[in-house]
Every structure is written in structure tokens, then in C-alpha cells.
Amino acid sequence: MSNYLQSLPSIAPEIAMTVLLCAVLVVDLLLKGRDSRKVGYLTLGGLGVVAWLLLGQWGELGSAGAAKRVFGMIDIDRFSTFFKLFTVGSLAAVVLFVLLDRRERRHGIGEYYLLLLGAGLGIFFMVSTSNLLLLMLGLELLSLASYSLAGFHKGDKRSAEAAMKYVVFGGLSAGVMLYGISLLYGITGTIDLTEMASGPHSLAAQFSSGPVPVAVAIVLVLAGFAYKVSVVPFHFWTPDVYEGAPTPVTSFLAVASKAAGFAALLRFVGKLFLVDGADGAVQQYGARIGALLAILSALTMTLGNLAALRQSSMKRMLAYSSIAHAGYVLMGMATMESSGWNAAMFYLAAYYLMNLGAFGFVLYFESVTGSDDIASLKGLGAKALWVTVPMVVFLVSLTGLPPTVGFTGKYMLFVAGVDNGLLWLSLVMALNSVVSLFYYFRIVKALFLAEPAERSMPGQSALAGSIFVLAVLTVLFGLYIAPLQAWCDASVESLRLGAG
């Protein structure tokens, strides 16, 4: 019992999130649905406290051997703290988007914040566990909240359809993944990834005796992850859900939810196949998983970019672009080496910044023009330079041109690919970046190269300000990469060392 009490401070951020979630629920009930903005401010304040706790934890984890496992299933290490910090950051941005969305109702939307916090709590557990049961529970907590969020605008047909497509694909992939986990349990007799890699019935021993069941189980689990991060061929839901969901929700799905999926995937593959001093069978299987990821990566980035070329809706275009970006991150993973995984982490961090900014821009212009068509932006570039110039920065970064964080990330991925024998994949990525230039710059063209249009612009200075801050960060981390790179290095290092 005392052991459990001593472990409680280690999960202080999770406890704080839970308390905040309950507080939001109670306050919303007390307000009786009037003035939900107060609930939003409470959420923002609470997220600030959680971020402060996480920063303290990051500092404590700096000394060697500080990473630990508590309650036998939660890994407290820099890898999980890294993703939790970014999750809190993106949650705060999404809450801000909801608060500043001029088209959103002012009253009776307290559940919005409740569901966002629930999804965030799911991510917290999902990114910090090697126990497949807790992983599954975190994933489902995130998924169930996301389904409801996608259908949040109840009267809106598009929102209803998006939620339906999301819940069907999500339920299917959760079932498939669960079946894969049940097979893994049957093969190894444990649901803990560390024990799976080294226990009495370890995967390594099972590889040599019967490779087929192991391969089936791992492919089924990987399919579940592939759905979450929208990798080909499990990407079909992405464009429809991203287009139909309310824009703040889309930004949450594209950024926090996808990165959480990648975090869990990195930990799953890392714990099983990236073990220091692993024997030949594991390394051989790891190499095969790497080859599989490399092929998926090439397919994902190519299909995402080609499909994005012919979209007229910005949200749909960004959905396909997010599929392409998942391919870039997978490329870093496919190297199965620390350098590639560092690059993948760095790219995920870059992805957070530039995509949040791009969706902020979509939100800004949706409330001006009432639609997210690229054509509706024609000639509006000079009307709101505080938003359109940052958007150019995000697009430059998404394409992967200097001096932005997107360029640095892509450069690191390219080098990691070349160094680890994936030259062909690096070249595919470079070609894909050229293709992406065409569709990203259609937005710039509509904004600045058309006849200036006459339209009154409602003042949205707070939203413009947050977009501007994101653009400054995008450039800042692109020019001054050392801190972010050090954080990624420390995170991957802690993943390799493992905990407990």
C-alpha cells in the first residue's frame, strides 16, 4: 500500500488532468449550460497547471536512471513526457480555437471541453505504457471521445456523417487490433511488451519455432496503429472525417491524436525490436518490420500527395497532406536506428506546430467566407496580412523549404534515410516534396495572385495573434534547432534504455 502511495507523485499530471476533467463537468452543470466560455477558461487554466507539472517531471527525469515504471504498467520517462507536453500544448491551442471560433455557439457547449480533456487523458496513458491492456484502454478513451467530437454539431449533416464513418472504421480497427493483441498474449503468455521481448516465452523464441502466428499477430496490431495514424491502406476515413468534423476538432485529430498514435507505435516497435543486445532472430524480424514500414511509407506519402493535388476544400487537402506527412514520419521509423527515430520525433514536433497553424488559418477564413474552399480565398491576401503571411510560413514549412522547422525535419529524415540504406525512400520523399509544392501554393496563389476582392473582415485579433505566435515558433525552431533536437535525442534515448 505504501508503495502505491509513494508512486502517486509520478502520475501527478494524470491526476491533475482527471481532477480538471471532473471540475469541468461540475462547473458546466452548475452553470446550467449558460456561458460555456467560462468552462473554456477553466480548461485553459487547468492545462497550464498540467503543463507546469509535466515540465517539473521533465527536469527530474534529466538525471540518469530517473526513468521508472510505476504501478507495474506506467512508464515515466522522457519519451512519454515529451509527447504529453506536446499534447497539452495542442489541447490548449484547440481549446483556444473553440473559444475564438466566431461560428460556434456561446452556450451549452461545455461538453466540448470535457470530451477534449477525456481524449487528452487517453493520450496520456496511451503514450506512457508498455502494457497492452492500458494501451488499449487509453486508445479507446481517445477514440470514443473523438467519435463524439467529430459529430459534435448535431444538426449538421456533414458532422453526423463524419462521426458515423469515424466510428465504423474506428470500431473495426480497434477490433482487429484487439484480436492481434489476444494472439500475442496467446503466443507469449504476457501482455507486457518488455516481458514479451525477454520473458520465458519471448517472441524471439517463438520466431524461430513458428514465424507465421507471430507475423499474423504483429500485422493485425500494426493495422490498428496504421488506422490511428492514417497510413495507406487504412486511410479511407481521414478525408471525410477531417472535412465533416468541426474545424477545431479536425485540428485535434490531425495533430494530437495522430501524434499519440505514432508515440504508441514507436514504443510498441521499439520495445519489441529495438532492444540493445538483441539476438539474431529479433534483429532479423526487426529488419523485416523495417522493410514493411518503408514500403508503407513510400505508398502513404505518394498517395497522400497525389490525392491532395485535386482537392478544392482546404480541410480535405490538409487531410491528404496529413496522410503524406504520416508517410514521412514512417520513413524515419523504417530505418530502425536511433538517428532515424530522432528524425521522426523531430518531424512530429514540427508537424504539431505547422499543422496547428494551418488549421487556425482555415478557422479564421471559415468565419469570414463561411466555407473552406480554396476558391473562396481569392484576393483576400492583403486584407489580413497578420494571418496570411503566417500561413505562407506554414505552407513553406509543410513543403519543407528553409528557413522553417519543416525543412530541418525533412533534412534530418533525408540524411537518416541515406545513412541507413534507404536511399530510394529518401529520393521518393524528395520527389513527393516537389509534388506537394504545387497544391500548397494553390492557396498562396488564391490569396495573393488574384484580383483583390472587396469584403469586410470581422476583427479576430486574438485568433490572428495565436496563429502569428505559431508562425514565429515555426521559424524559430527552424533556425535554432539545438534545443528541440536535444529533447528528441533524450526522448529516444529513454525509450531505448527502457524502464523498470
Add this chain to the structure above:
Amino acid sequence: MSLGAYVAVSAALFAIGIVTIVTRRNILYVLMGIEMVLNAANINFVAFGRHYGGLPGGGGGLEGKMFAIFTIILAAAEAAVALAIVLNVFQAFNSVKPSEADQLRE
């Protein structure tokens, strides 16, 4: 019964579930297919749990049995959310067939 029999039943249930999801045009059948897939996993968990319960170092097979209990809860929660969403779709489109809800397309 031997372990193999349970695993065979579970594999059959999994296959039936997947076929249901892929071929049915009514979303309620699709949700039933998802439930079948989840329960296929459940049979596996309980059967493997019993198997490892009899082996030294298997931890009494508790992990598998716990997983099965949690999966039942997950399936219930997912059904609740999914049915609420289907109700909403029915109110919007007056149909529960995914092919008739087609506002979102290229």
C-alpha cells in the same frame, strides 16, 4: 476441450465478423460485426488465460482474464457511443445506410 478448439471458434467468429462488416449495407449489422470481432478476441483471451493459468510462470493466467473483462466494458462503451451517433445520422438523413449519407465526397 483443448486450446485449439477455442482458438478455432474464435478465428471463425473473427472471420464472420469481418465478412459482416464488409458486406452488410445497414450500419446496425456493421456494428454487430464489430461486436463479433471484439468477442472473438475475448474468447482468445479467456482460453489463453486458462491455458497459461496451468503453466508455471504464467501468472495464473490472470492477465488474459482481466483483459477479457475490460474488453466487455470497452465493447459496451463503444456500442453506446456508436448507437448515439447512428441515432443522430438517422435524424439527419432518415436512413441508417452509409451509402445514403453521402454529403462528404471529392
